[in-house]
Amino acid sequence: MTESKSVSQIASSAKAASLVLAGLSTETKNKALLEMASALESNTEAILEANRADVAQAEKDNLAKPLLARLALSESKVAGMAKGIRSVAALPDPVGQKLLGMEMDKDLTLYQVSCPIGVIGAIFESRPDAVPQISSLCLKSGNAVVLKGGMEAQNSNKLIVSLLVQGIEKVSGVPAASVQMIETRSQVSELLDEEENIQLIVPRGSNEFVRYIQENTKIPVLGHSEGICHGYIDQNADSEMAVKIALDSKLQYPAACNAMETLLIHEAVAPKVLPGLFEKFNKEKVELVGCVKTQSLVPLILKADDSDWDTEYTDLKLSIKIVSSFEEAVAHINKHGSGHTDVIVTEDNSTGERFQNEVDSASVMVNASTRFADGFRFGLGAEIGISTNKTHARGPVGLEGLVIYKYKVTGKGQTVSEYSGDGGREFTHRLID
Amino acid sequence: MTESKSVSQIASSAKAASLVLAGLSTETKNKALLEMASALESNTEAILEANRADVAQAEKDNLAKPLLARLALSESKVAGMAKGIRSVAALPDPVGQKLLGMEMDKDLTLYQVSCPIGVIGAIFESRPDAVPQISSLCLKSGNAVVLKGGMEAQNSNKLIVSLLVQGIEKVSGVPAASVQMIETRSQVSELLDEEENIQLIVPRGSNEFVRYIQENTKIPVLGHSEGICHGYIDQNADSEMAVKIALDSKLQYPAACNAMETLLIHEAVAPKVLPGLFEKFNKEKVELVGCVKTQSLVPLILKADDSDWDTEYTDLKLSIKIVSSFEEAVAHINKHGSGHTDVIVTEDNSTGERFQNEVDSASVMVNASTRFADGFRFGLGAEIGISTNKTHARGPVGLEGLVIYKYKVTGKGQTVSEYSGDGGREFTHRLID
Numbered sequence: 001m002t003e004s005k006s007v008s009q010i011a012s013s014a015k016a017a018s019l020v021l022a023g024l025s026t027e028t029k030n031k032a033l034l035e036m037a038s039a040l041e042s043n044t045e046a047i048l049e050a051n052r053a054d055v056a057q058a059e060k061d062n063l064a065k066p067l068l069a070r071l072a073l074s075e076s077k078v079a080g081m082a083k084g085i086r087s088v089a090a091l092p093d094p095v096g097q098k099l100l101g102m103e104m105d106k107d108l109t110l111y112q113v114s115c116p117i118g119v120i121g122a123i124f125e126s127r128p129d130a131v132p133q134i135s136s137l138c139l140k141s142g143n144a145v146v147l148k149g150g151m152e153a154q155n156s157n158k159l160i161v162s163l164l165v166q167g168i169e170k171v172s173g174v175p176a177a178s179v180q181m182i183e184t185r186s187q188v189s190e191l192l193d194e195e196e197n198i199q200l201i202v203p204r205g206s207n208e209f210v211r212y213i214q215e216n217t218k219i220p221v222l223g224h225s226e227g228i229c230h231g232y233i234d235q236n237a238d239s240e241m242a243v244k245i246a247l248d249s250k251l252q253y254p255a256a257c258n259a260m261e262t263l264l265i266h267e268a269v270a271p272k273v274l275p276g277l278f279e280k281f282n283k284e285k286v287e288l289v290g291c292v293k294t295q296s297l298v299p300l301i302l303k304a305d306d307s308d309w310d311t312e313y314t315d316l317k318l319s320i321k322i323v324s325s326f327e328e329a330v331a332h333i334n335k336h337g338s339g340h341t342d343v344i345v346t347e348d349n350s351t352g353e354r355f356q357n358e359v360d361s362a363s364v365m366v367n368a369s370t371r372f373a374d375g376f377r378f379g380l381g382a383e384i385g386i387s388t389n390k391t392h393a394r395g396p397v398g399l400e401g402l403v404i405y406k407y408k409v410t411g412k413g414q415t416v417s418e419y420s421g422d423g424g425r426e427f428t429h430r431l432i433d
Numbered sequence: 434m435t436e437s438k439s440v441s442q443i444a445s446s447a448k449a450a451s452l453v454l455a456g457l458s459t460e461t462k463n464k465a466l467l468e469m470a471s472a473l474e475s476n477t478e479a480i481l482e483a484n485r486a487d488v489a490q491a492e493k494d495n496l497a498k499p500l501l502a503r504l505a506l507s508e509s510k511v512a513g514m515a516k517g518i519r520s521v522a523a524l525p526d527p528v529g530q531k532l533l534g535m536e537m538d539k540d541l542t543l544y545q546v547s548c549p550i551g552v553i554g555a556i557f558e559s560r561p562d563a564v565p566q567i568s569s570l571c572l573k574s575g576n577a578v579v580l581k582g583g584m585e586a587q588n589s590n591k592l593i594v595s596l597l598v599q600g601i602e603k604v605s606g607v608p609a610a611s612v613q614m615i616e617t618r619s620q621v622s623e624l625l626d627e628e629e630n631i632q633l634i635v636p637r638g639s640n641e642f643v644r645y646i647q648e649n650t651k652i653p654v655l656g657h658s659e660g661i662c663h664g665y666i667d668q669n670a671d672s673e674m675a676v677k678i679a680l681d682s683k684l685q686y687p688a689a690c691n692a693m694e695t696l697l698i699h700e701a702v703a704p705k706v707l708p709g710l711f712e713k714f715n716k717e718k719v720e721l722v723g724c725v726k727t728q729s730l731v732p733l734i735l736k737a738d739d740s741d742w743d744t745e746y747t748d749l750k751l752s753i754k755i756v757s758s759f760e761e762a763v764a765h766i767n768k769h770g771s772g773h774t775d776v777i778v779t780e781d782n783s784t785g786e787r788f789q790n791e792v793d794s795a796s797v798m799v800n801a802s803t804r805f806a807d808g809f810r811f812g813l814g815a816e817i818g819i820s821t822n823k824t825h826a827r828g829p830v831g832l833e834g835l836v837i838y839k840y841k842v843t844g845k846g847q848t849v850s851e852y853s854g855d856g857g858r859e860f861t862h863r864l865i866d
Contacts, residue, residue, distance in 0.1 A: 019767060019791065022790070023787075023790050102811065102812045104805070104810065104811065108801060110811055110812070112828075117823045117824060118823055199823040199824065200824055215651070218648070220653065220823075220824045220825075222824075238846070241845075241846035244846055244848055245846060248848030248850050252849045334452055345846075352843065354456075356839075356843075357455070357456050358452065360452060360455065360839075361839065363842060364839060364840070364841055364842070365841075365843075365844070366841075366842070366843045366844065367843065367844045367845055367846050367847075368541060368842050368843065368844030368845075368846070368847050369847065369848045371849035372537070372541075372842055372847070373840070373842075377537065377852070377860065378535065378537065378543055378840065378842075379535045379537060379862035389653075389837075390550045390551055390837050391550060391655075391824070391825040392653075392825040392837075394837050394838060395838075395839065395840045404823050404824060404825075404827050405827060405828075406794065406796070406827065406828065407795060407797070407806070407811065407828045407829075408789040408798075409797070409801050409806075409811075410785065410789075410800065410801065411798070412674075412800055413671070413778075413800050415677055415678065415681030415802045415804075416685045416802050416804035416805055417681050417685050419810070420685070427810065427812060
């Protein structure tokens with residue numbers, strides 16, 4: 001379908017499609033989404049067949065078990081894809097929202113209105129379910145998308161994209177080029193150069209993968225590489241709660257970006273909390289490394305290297321550091337963290353608030369597991385990813401991260417000359433609906 | 434003051450200052466702003482003296498007249514600087530605004546709260562008045578700033594920065610490193626590499642200058658290089674209004690980024706409108722170049738080159754093209770424009786709305802001069818610049834472009850395990866204040 005096109009042709013046709021998408025009604029976009037869902041559902045068997053070819057090849061290539069599990073589709077996973085697309089159709093349209101209304105003067109009005117960004121480049125590893133998820137979020141927000149999935153899922157992804165396009169083409173006015181795919185690594189590096197046509201890159205994958213993308217494009221990148229998340233057990237913590245939150249933050253899904261990698265413990269409570277924690281983590285086969293003070297309390301804990309404080313294990317490993325003050329904990333987090341998600345356990349509300357104000361991270365928790373940092377759990381609807389950026393969108397990002405705004409001014413022939421110099425007209429600048 | 438520090442020391446002390454600034458109350462920040470204003474005012478004579486040295490050197494170097502005029506300060510310009518800082522103090526604090534409140538479950542709440550971005554790198558050409566303006570906007574929004582002004586204004590800028598810092602230091606708790614300055618070009622290229630410490634670069638200056646910045650940093654850049662703004666006179670335009678808006682858009686300040694560079698005219702009205710326009714622009718000494726159709730109507734107009742459609746003249750020159758349809762006009766603008774500001778003149782409201790929807794620019798006007806695209810005229814308060822970005826902030830950008838947000842979650846010890854699997858707790862996800 002897109003094989004014969006060069007990357008620059010793909011990108012410029014995506015740009016052209018995006019200009020059409022920006023003007024579509026909510027109804028038309030939702031119709032296309034429902035057709036996309038049906039196209040997948042009614043071709044479940046073909047999708048599974050394409051996927052079996054991918055899985056067979058991956059087994060031959062000795063792909064790791066967890067990756068194989070993510071790659072393999074089933075009837076219920078395909079049904080889940082369709083359900084996911086329908087749930088995106090059900091979300092409110094993020095486009096066309098009036099963000100600001102201003103009367104500049106009589107008969108001269110200004111509206112700030114949300115609108116799509118343009119073309120999104122979405123680059124991700126394996127997991128064919130990402131294809132319908134990202135495509136539906138982009139289409140709902142009026143953006144065209146160019147997808148690049150993992151090589152392992154090539155057959156599955158190609159078929160899924162072509163089915164999504166079949167669905168799209170059933171709805172008049174929605175351009176087929178709204179969803180396109182590229183397939184090779186060399187195409188990715190060409191895509192990263194398409195700054196005229198592509199306005200945002202959304203990478204999902206390993207730290208190295210995301211960092212590679214960030215370092216090789218002038219296009220804004222939405223996402224995160226590392227997730228070095230911290231827990232801090234304050235001197236006024238409830239010990240039982242502290243243990244519970246530490247265990248959940250580390251163990252509920254250790255490979256997740258919002259899993260805890262370093263636990264800081266105030267020295268006043270460390271003697272009370274640490275031995276129990278050691279026992280529980282030990283039982284769960286979590287490898288612990290600690291600072292000298294940690295070792296002095298629990299000699300069985302291995303010594304942490306300096307590099308441990310900057311390492312995202314994404315595994316059953318945790319570094320522990322005993323701190324002498326709240327300030328030391330916050331300074332450690334702001335220095336070694338990745339601005340993703342951090343938690344304090346404390347019974348003192350004002351300490352909790354200080355933590356939320358002073359820790360410079362996207363999600364800052366008081367007495368709740370770091371694992372809550374997620375678009376669905378936050379109640380934001382579907383999630384395109386989690387961002388540690390300090391501009392545009394931060395933390396779990398839903399549809400609102402895929403739109404920007406424009407200013408619309410409507411007058412009756414006014415010129416700026418009339419408003420200039422002595423005796424010039426004055427603006428009224430009155431907020432309006 | 435900052436001379437003995439390396440750029441990396443400046444950037445990391447700015448980062449440290451930003452973490453303190455983020456926690457300051459509105460009252461403290463406003464106090465610092467008022468002290469900054471007073472420090473300038475009470476040292477007017479010293480500022481003028483430093484400025485005289487800059488001006489003398491610039492005259493020796495044969496700096497162009499308009500640049501000399503921008504460089505030279507006066508008592509009233511210094512008073513204007515102080516007034517500008519006080520008006521920023523009077524603006525609402527963009528930090529600490531609750532953007533979203535969500536009950537995730539009983540005793541588990543989420544707030545999305547606006548917060549500073551961190552450290553802003555502001556790089557601009559000449560104009561010493563930019564120093565207090567940018568510094569006050571950054572401080573009000575809780576960001577530290579590292580400034581780099583034009584070489585010509587070196588003495589003035591250095592003194593102004595040191596006075597601003599003197600003001601800041603009078604207010605306990607506000608770090609002196611909140612406002613810092615670098616002085617040489619080689620320091621700029623070092624600054625552009627400080628992506629760990631600097632979160633946003635705001636460049637102001639010529640197209641080439643901004644493009645250089647954009648192409649030489651991994652840090653997000655807020656601004657615009659080109660401002661290729663269009664007027665389009667629709668077939669249903671009021672001819673008199675069309676002429677009035679065209680003249681104002683081109684002539685009210687031809688060097689501005691929101692001045693019109695290309696005028697598109699529907700062929701149905703061109704014979705009626707063009708001769709009068711030619712006469713008026715000719716009288717104002719505007720050089721006109723046009724397409725073949727334009728020349729066939731007014732042979733005195735020179736032929737436009739292909740490159741004219743992509744040129745920002747920022748001068749008394751205008752390119753004119755006759756189009757056969759609304760669609761051709763929109764396509765021309767989306768292809769050749771820079772996404773800055775464009776205007777349609779039409780008596781047909783639905784055509785005006787279509788234009789505002791289909792033209793992919795930051796500011797889209799109906800029957801109002803392009804020159805209205807400005808933070809002050811829009812009623813947005815002070816302006817840090819005009820952005821043609823498609824992410825973060827677009828169009829005239831005020832304080833709201835200098836903040837991002839964080840998510841604050843507060844619980845009573847909840848874990849994600851409790852909400853997982855069959856029989857797990859359900860989220861309530863109810864919007865709250």
